[in-house]
Amino acid sequence: MRVLFMGTPDLAAECLRAVYEKEGVEVIGAVTQTDKPKGRGMKMIAPPVKVFAEEHGIPVWQPQTLKDGAFEETLKELDPDLIIVVAYGKILPPYVLEYPKYGCVNAHGSLLPKYRGAAPIQRAIIEGETVTGITSMYMDDGIDTGDMILKLECPITDEDNFGTLHDKLAVLAGEAMCMTIDRMNDGTITREKQPDDGANYAAKITKEDSVIDFTKSPREVFNQIRGLSPMPYAMTRTPDGKLLKFTSAEVPGAEESDAEPGTVLSVDGGKIKIACGGGVLNVTGVVPEGKKPMPAADYIRGRKISAGDLLKYE
RNA sequence: CGCGGGGUAGAGCAGUCUGGUAGCUCGUCGGGCUCAUAACCCGGAGGUCAUGUGGUUCAAAUCCCUUCCCCGCAA
Numbered sequence: 277m278r279v280l281f282m283g284t285p286d287l288a289a290e291c292l293r294a295v296y297e298k299e300g301v302e303v304i305g306a307v308t309q310t311d312k313p314k315g316r317g318m319k320m321i322a323p324p325v326k327v328f329a330e331e332h333g334i335p336v337w338q339p340q341t342l343k344d345g346a347f348e349e350t351l352k353e354l355d356p357d358l359i360i361v362v363a364y365g366k367i368l369p370p371y372v373l374e375y376p377k378y379g380c381v382n383a384h385g386s387l388l389p390k391y392r393g394a395a396p397i398q399r400a401i402i403e404g405e406t407v408t409g410i411t412s413m414y415m416d417d418g419i420d421t422g423d424m425i426l427k428l429e430c431p432i433t434d435e436d437n438f439g440t441l442h443d444k445l446a447v448l449a450g451e452a453m454c455m456t457i458d459r460m461n462d463g464t465i466t467r468e469k470q471p472d473d474g475a476n477y478a479a480k481i482t483k484e485d486s487v488i489d490f491t492k493s494p495r496e497v498f499n500q501i502r503g504l505s506p507m508p509y510a511m512t513r514t515p516d517g518k519l520l521k522f523t524s525a526e527v528p529g530a531e532e533s534d535a536e537p538g539t540v541l542s543v544d545g546g547k548i549k550i551a552c553g554g555g556v557l558n559v560t561g562v563v564p565e566g567k568k569p570m571p572a573a574d575y576i577r578g579r580k581i582s583a584g585d586l587l588k589y590e
Numbered sequence: 591c592g593c594g595g596g597g598u599a600g601a602g603c604a605g606u607c608u609g610g611u612a613g614c615u616c617g618u619c620g621g622g623c624u625c626a627u628a629a630c631c632c633g634g635a636g637g638u639c640a641u642g643u644g645g646u647u648c649a650a651a652u653c654c655c656u657u658c659c660c661c662g663c664a665a
Contacts, residue, residue, distance in 0.1 A: 318592070318665075518595095519662070566595035566662050570602070577615050578603040 277378070277457065280356035281325070281334075282307040287446045288362040289324035291383060294450025295360060296332060301457060303334050305354050309365050310338045342369050351375055358460070360453055361415060373415055378460055380415040383449040385442075387411060387427055389475035392420035397445060398438050399478035401503035402485075404495065407431050410445055412452040414467055419477075423467035425459070428452050437502035437524070481508065487589045488512045490537035490550065494527045494557040501525045501559075509563060512538070512587045514580070520587065523561035523569050531556045540585040546573030548581060 279301050281292050288308075296303050306329035314321040329336045339347045348371055358378040361368065363385075373380050386396035388411040400408040409429040413422040428448045432441060459465035481504065488497055488510050501510045501522045509521035526547075533541060535551040542549045548559040563569045564580060575581060 313665075521662095563662085566660095567602095568661065573616085574602040577601080579615070580603080 277461070278302050278304050278355065278357045279457075280305050280307065280351075280354055280359045280376075281329075281362075282359060282364040282368075283325045283362040284309045284323045284365050285363050286324045287385065287442060287449060288364070289328045290446035291360070291362045291449045291453055292325055292328055294447075295453050295457070296328075296334070298454050298457065300461070304356060305335045305337060307337045307339065307364070310340060342366060342372060347372075358457070362449060362453075368415065370417070373417070381425065381453070381456055382413055382415050382420070382422065383452050384411045384413065384420050385445050385449070386478065387429065388413065388420060388424055389470040389472070391476065391478035393477040394480040396478040397442055398481055398503045401432060401436065401438060401441060402499050404499050405432055408441070408445070410448040410452045412456045413470075421470060423469055425456050425465060425467060426452060428455075437505040439506045486510050488522070488587075490587065491553040494552045494555040497552050497557050498525050498527045506569070511589070513589050514587065515585050519565040520581075521563040522559050523563060525557055525559045525561075528556060528558050536586065538587045540581060540583055540587065542583050543572075543576045543581060546571065546576065548572050548576065550587065 277300060279295060281288075281295065281303055283289070283292060283306075292303070292306065295301055306325055308323045308325040308329075311320045311322050311326070313319065326336050326338070328334075337347070337350060339350075341347075351372065356376050359372070359376050359380040361380055361382045368380065384392070384396065385408070386392070386400060387407070387409045391399050391408070397408070407429055409427055411427050412425040413420075414425065416422040428451060430441070430444055430448055436444075456465070485500075486504055486508055488500065490497065490512075492500075497510075501524065504510045505523050509523060511519055511521040514520050528549075532554070533539075533551040533556050535541060537551055537553055539551045540548060541551055541556060546560070548562070550557050550559060560572050561569060562572055562575050564575060
């Protein structure tokens, strides 16, 4: 089967790997976003899918847009039987969706119809979900609204953060795509319309999402911290105005405090105990401004923080 | 050349403005106390202060300059 792969970030690259290594599948090309200037010095960074593809001799296309005729020509030359799309980042016009005889399938990082959109993994953790997964579906002209083919579930534990869950889902996404291809081959593939009930959107993570509101419950802040770790991290500011990001935390038993939310209650035992709405939270890992991630114990040793400090953004 | 912070002992930091024999909290090693301990007490090791036969000086971690590396912000 001639497969054209379209995707951009790490999760897509992992999925591409799975499909690439699958028997009977020929990945005839990879379409990904253009290189973009990123980071300090605005250096050009190649998307992970491009990196993988080039390492394995897969031809790469990085069209600025799919809306003009240029890509349509390419598509006809490639003549794929199936197009797999994973986190590509551009809307596919109808001529692309309709071209392959096996259609365009997509792997999405949630159990649809929940968490459609850009940041399903982070949002699921932030919202305190205990289970999520990968949904394989046929694409239509909406955002993650296509008919569903299969779902693979994945539990979310208290030990999970965005990083660990992302890695698990990346593997599942690869499996989901391989299973989808198998079902196409043996004719057992099915399609199920997404129910309207329970549908919602997982909006892109913005800066506002990473600012911590200590008036929220310890559990909510905990979910925010791990949902944004290791990227971009939940953050606040120290009394001297420096940014302080939290990489990890724990919710201790039922402890209460009537201190103002955001107040550092103690720094004993290598943990920063902070007053939140209706309880306390122990922060165990931080990233000080201009520094690398470090255990809270190290940060405390440098005496950058002490009981009584009020953490507050702005 | 987008803006900014930083590179001092294994870790995290102070000291730099106002040059004058390198310090703190830990870790580590040895000893002590203890039924016991990640607790406590005593003692020790460990640093060319990123780089440069660089500059200034009687004297540079500290002032000036070079190069390299790390990080945050912004996109």
